[in-house]
Amino acid sequence: MLRVVVCGSGIVGLASAYAAAAAGHRVVLVERDGAELPADVTAAWRTWxxxxxxxxxxVHSYAVGVVDLxxxxxxxxxxxxRGAGAEWLPWTGPVTFPLARHEVLRARRTTLELCLARVVRxxxxxxHRGxxxxxxxxxxxxGGTDRVAGVATPAGDLDADLVVDCTGHxxxxxxxxxxGADKLFRPSGIQYVTTWFTTGSTGDPVLxxxxSDEGHVYCAATGADHGMVSATAxxxxxDPLFRTVMTRPGMIALLSSLPAVDDYLRAARAVPTGRPSASRRVGNSRGALLAENAGRIDGLVAVGDAAVSTNPVLARGIVLGLRQVAHLVDALTGAGSVSEITAGYLARLRDGVLPWFEESTRYDRALSARLARHAGTGRDEPFDPVFEPxxxxAEASRHDPAVASAAIAYGQTIGEPGxxxxxxxxxxxxxGPSPTSDRATTTTNRSVVAAAVRLAAPTNSERGQTS
Known part of the structure; x- marks a missing residue:
């Protein structure tokens, strides 16, 4: 039985702690946040x-890869x-995977994290919270090798044979x-704005x-638990549009200009709630432990964003983290000494996870360049054909079922990155060569948004109100 200290109790930290304990080890989970767990999912959403x-x-929706892991x-x-009101749907995608479960989970991230925390508790x-x-x-x-002895905290030292770093990038x-190596962060050149709605209609289509991919902006809208719907641009x-969509009228105007999203929100009888929120400094990160020149400390492993994370544009952030937890479980059950566990886990990350980091960086460069071109903020230099695929x-997925299937697998880190x-x-x-350009369509859509924002702009008396 190993003494394991897991640092950080996000979704990946919780899963790592539970899985290590289930494998028969003594596990201490350390979290800097001292707040007690919320009483229910509503409190988690509002106050956590x-x-x-x-x-x-x-926005968080969890497809087959997350659910299976x-x-x-x-x-x-x-x-x-299920008891907390999360929604489950059968998988109806264009491809099936070699997985034990084919279900889709719709839940706010706070709902998933709270339910996972209750199981771990x-x-x-x-x-140890706080x-x-x-x-x-x-x-x-x-033999003079470096090995983990534990971690230091203001409350005292914690001894450990294995320290699992789940503290993020x-x-x-x-x-x-x-x-003796540096972490690496590659900005994606992309930013996200999300707004939430309550709905007057529930059921399969809403969930x-x-x-929508209209050239100038990519948008996803999806249902969650307890009649909530999120829409993310x-x-x-x-993009100068960012300041506009950070207002509720601006975000609603943008969503209304996208026919598929507008039809969806109308059918759901969606009513906006709260202000739009943004995630701006997103990208792809690789921890120092995975650098080519990194030294090794036996007993130190990193899981989740502390090891490898990718821009969540394809909704694979959590599935990639859980896949790392699965690799950790394999290393714990397939090796004897701490040195073997450390080496085995790092090898699994380099072979099975690091390639997704490199692939995601290429995908982001292409996506951010396209969005920047349509926003009028990109440079006029020719687009690098290396990134054309x-x-x-998005265009190929609409026309070729094989591409659509490959895109779903790619988002769930199933198969190979290439x-x-x-x-x-x-x-x-x-x-062959693309017959038309979508620049005219993009210009029209952006003009529609600008006009709608002017019409929807709040009056002076409304500007001081809480949205």
């Missing part, structure tokens, strides 16, 4: 402050979610001199949602 979770109230790693989560995991890890404790092992645990980082994913590009490249070869 999660400073270390940048997308806590952005979560139910395998933390099986008690399913009944907890009932387990053998020893949970405790901040200040540093990693390292000792010399046999801002982690300080990997700054130890023995690692399944809709997507994806914009280039310097990534740029054409599968999607190969499918789109085949479609591009069959299609």
């Amino acid at each position: 402050h999660r400073p270390g979770v940048p997308h806590a109230r952005q 979560l139910m395998r790693l933390v099986p008690g989560t399913a009944p907890e979610l 009932r387990s053998t995991v020893e949970w 405790v901040r890890v200040t540093s990693l404790r390292v000792a010399r092992g046999p 801002a982690s300080r645990l990997q700054d130890h001199p023995a690692i 399944r949602g809709v997507r 994806v914009l280039a980082e310097n 990534y740029d054409a994913v 599968d999607l590009v190969r499918q789109v490249s085949r479609w591009l070869a069959r299609r």
